[in-house]
Amino acid sequence: MSATTLLDAAAQLRSGAVTSVGLVQEAIAAADRFDEELRVYTARFDDTALVAAEMADADFAAGIDRGPLQGIPIGVKDNVLTQEAPTTGSSFVRDPAWEQLRDAPVVARLRASGAVPMGKTSMLEFAVGVPERTRPMTEGRNPWSFKHWAGGSSTGSAAGVAGGLFFGAVGTDTGASVRLPSAFCGTTGIRPTSGLVPAKDVIALAYSLDAVGPMAKTAADVAAMLQVMADPPPLAAGGGLVDYAAALGNSIAGLRIGADRRNHLFGPRADPVLAERFDAAIEELRAAGATVVEVELPNLREVNDALMLTVYSEGGAVHHDNLCEQWDAYGPPTRLALARGALLSASDYVLVQRARTALRRGIEAAVRDVDFVMHPTAATAALSFDGFNLEQLVGVVFGHHWPVVGWPAMSVPMGFNRDGLPLGMTIVGRPYDETRMIGIGDAYQRRTSWHLERPTAIADVTESRNA
Amino acid sequence: MPEESGAMPEESRTMAEDDDFVAKAMSDAGYTPSPGELAQLTKLYPLVREMVARLRSLAGVEEDAPALVLDLHASDTPAQEH
Numbered sequence: 338m339s340a341t342t343l344l345d346a347a348a349q350l351r352s353g354a355v356t357s358v359g360l361v362q363e364a365i366a367a368a369d370r371f372d373e374e375l376r377v378y379t380a381r382f383d384d385t386a387l388v389a390a391e392m393a394d395a396d397f398a399a400g401i402d403r404g405p406l407q408g409i410p411i412g413v414k415d416n417v418l419t420q421e422a423p424t425t426g427s428s429f430v431r432d433p434a435w436e437q438l439r440d441a442p443v444v445a446r447l448r449a450s451g452a453v454p455m456g457k458t459s460m461l462e463f464a465v466g467v468p469e470r471t472r473p474m475t476e477g478r479n480p481w482s483f484k485h486w487a488g489g490s491s492t493g494s495a496a497g498v499a500g501g502l503f504f505g506a507v508g509t510d511t512g513a514s515v516r517l518p519s520a521f522c523g524t525t526g527i528r529p530t531s532g533l534v535p536a537k538d539v540i541a542l543a544y545s546l547d548a549v550g551p552m553a554k555t556a557a558d559v560a561a562m563l564q565v566m567a568d569p570p571p572l573a574a575g576g577g578l579v580d581y582a583a584a585l586g587n588s589i590a591g592l593r594i595g596a597d598r599r600n601h602l603f604g605p606r607a608d609p610v611l612a613e614r615f616d617a618a619i620e621e622l623r624a625a626g627a628t629v630v631e632v633e634l635p636n637l638r639e640v641n642d643a644l645m646l647t648v649y650s651e652g653g654a655v656h657h658d659n660l661c662e663q664w665d666a667y668g669p670p671t672r673l674a675l676a677r678g679a680l681l682s683a684s685d686y687v688l689v690q691r692a693r694t695a696l697r698r699g700i701e702a703a704v705r706d707v708d709f710v711m712h713p714t715a716a717t718a719a720l721s722f723d724g725f726n727l728e729q730l731v732g733v734v735f736g737h738h739w740p741v742v743g744w745p746a747m748s749v750p751m752g753f754n755r756d757g758l759p760l761g762m763t764i765v766g767r768p769y770d771e772t773r774m775i776g777i778g779d780a781y782q783r784r785t786s787w788h789l790e791r792p793t794a795i796a797d798v799t800e801s802r803n804a
Numbered sequence: 805m806p807e808e809s810g811a812m813p814e815e816s817r818t819m820a821e822d823d824d825f826v827a828k829a830m831s832d833a834g835y836t837p838s839p840g841e842l843a844q845l846t847k848l849y850p851l852v853r854e855m856v857a858r859l860r861s862l863a864g865v866e867e868d869a870p871a872l873v874l875d876l877h878a879s880d881t882p883a884q885e886h
Binding site for chain 1: 825826829830832833834835836837841844845848849852855856858859860862863864865869870871872873874
């Protein structure tokens with residue numbers, strides 16, 4: 338692509354250096370070159386994207402500017418309804434509700450702002466499965482190494498941004514499904530405050546945990562997307578119009594950040610350079626003016642229990658009828674996860690939701706002296722497909738606290754491991770404090786260039802084909 | 805008062821009862837797992853009960869914690885003005 342970031346592309350569109358049709362043609366060419374390896378798309382919208390790009394260019398020519406997303410190619414995770422193609426959740430299960438050709442509100446907002454949907458992006462089946470060789474659409478590969486997984490469940494959204502197939506993407510996050518692939522692919526992604534972005538016409542996994550969020554190269558890029566995707570906050574949280582770009586370029590002096598090193602850096606699965614990279618990120622934030630102190634998040638095991646039991650119960654309810662009628666169409670790991678909901682009672686479910694209140698109180702007490710929290714997004718870089726199994730994920734994925742309590746969290750790249758694979762850092766804010774959270778990510782990215790590095794596997798393919 | 809279908813008291817279970825309970829829960833739900841899948845679910849069932857038991861003993865739960873209800877307000881509200 339001729340631009341590196343979404344906002345670079347937006348600037349080039351306004352300077353006349355590129356057209357939207359030109360960007361879409363580049364995106365199509367990139368998909369033609371790389372997607373056989375990457376498996377970003379479950380459906381491509383080449384023709385409608387070109388028409389939308391022509392309209393965006395016509396608007397520019399007429400002096401109509403709908404904001405930074407106008408004319409920008411984006412991807413949409415395949416659990417979000419779009420008018421161009423049925424929604425599959427990367428599954429063979431079919432449901433008439435998902436096959437309707439209409440835009441989910443979040444897609445309608447992006448389209449109204451001039452963004453150009455390029456296609457539906459691959460994911461773990463219904464956001465709860467695992468990569469399966471028999472289901473290639475669940476096995477999205479990493480632009481930094483095709484032998485490694487891109488993470489999930491918003492697999493294609495992250496891989497497509499990193500691989501240069503589009504500039505931004507819609508993802509969803511129930512456990513860590515925006516943040517984990519963002520970390521594995523070296524991109525930036527936000528899980529917003531629960532409820533901030535509408536989840537209507539999105540295939541639910543767990544109603545009380547799901548969040549729809551933006552994924553792109555930089556904090557400034559995801560701010561531009563969130564500006565369009567978000568509802569106004571509720572009146573109790575201030576209401577009114579929020580400018581998610583308001584803290585970009587600002588100093589973070591005076592902000593207090595709690596870094597949880599103890600729970601996240603020293604587990605048996607930790608990458609050998611994880612602590613070194615995370616401590617370097619702490620020093621960058623200190624150099625940018627923030628006060629960083631250590632905190633210790635409580636109840637990691639119980640948080641994971643609450644997350645998984647809620648997924649079993651709510652996901653089992655979402656999929657009950659289809660599990661009855663189409664059991665064999667689900668991937669085996671997916672149906673076994675969802676069927677566990679039938680092993681839980683109503684009183685179990687209420688107990689879990691009461692435990693979430695107790696967990697929230699524990700977190701609030703642990704971080705009461707800081708404005709934000711930071712921790713590595715995962716213990717490792719991307720996992721290899723060789724011998725991949727569920728056990729490999731145990732102890733690798735961090736940040737389950739935030740969906741359990743509904744707080745916003747964003748993952749930003751924080752360097753590479755010794756194999757040249759990206760590592761990610763998560764920054765967490767209190768509910769509806771996305772603007773300052775994005776400001777911290779931006780402050781870090783103004784001092785580093787990890788987020789602008791070009792994926793090596795993509796570069797290798799380009800060089801070999803140009804040779 | 806007997807606990808409703810979907811769970812048994814942790815302290816009184818046996819492995820045979822787990823087998824029976826999981827098979828009945830799948831049947832009642834209308835699911836059709838293979839024998840191998842049923843065996844996997846049966847093996848997992850004690851772990852699920854352990855997870856529930858851990859949360860039951862979490863500090864603050866038995867005193868006064870109400871169920872967490874997040875403000876998932878977004879569905880019916882308009883977009884921001886841009």
